[in-house]
Amino acid sequence: MQFYLRFPEWALGRCFKCETYKLVACLGDLTVDGFTIKLFACHPCAWRLEQFHRALRRRHDMAHDLIAAPFLGSHVVLRPGRLEAIKLPERRFRELELASARGEACPPWLLEAAKARWGGQPAGAAGR
Numbered sequence: 001m002q003f004y005l006r007f008p009e010w011a012l013g014r015c016f017k018c019e020t021y022k023l024v025a026c027l028g029d030l031t032v033d034g035f036t037i038k039l040f041a042c043h044p045c046a047w048r049l050e051q052f053h054r055a056l057r058r059r060h061d062m063a064h065d066l067i068a069a070p071f072l073g074s075h076v077v078l079r080p081g082r083l084e085a086i087k088l089p090e091r092r093f094r095e096l097e098l099a100s101a102r103g104e105a106c107p108p109w110l111l112e113a114a115k116a117r118w119g120g121q122p123a124g125a126a127g128r
């Protein structure tokens, strides 16, 4: 129900993703090379895109909430305001360095480890 309220206008049309002709809602504009089209998606496709967006946002928030650093000859991940740390194998630390240099999102294994260690959502994602 909430989902339908977020996209108030559903009409018959073609879903850009699964290419089925059914009820679709406008998700927004897509601009490529200065040409803009409106993206219409069916309910399942729109829902999946929203979940995808949320997952990426959580990873983004988590990445900005964690600090990986060398510590006493090993490597740890810290979360500001929390005493417990996650100890990282050297190769995982290098993986994070590389991901950070490339501007990539927080890798799923770190997200899982952070959830297991500190629980719930990172501070940056509170209330969402």
Ligand SMILES: [Zn+2]
Residues within 6 Å of the ligand: 015, 016, 017, 018, 019, 020, 041, 042, 043, 044, 045, 046
């Ligand atoms: Zn679809």
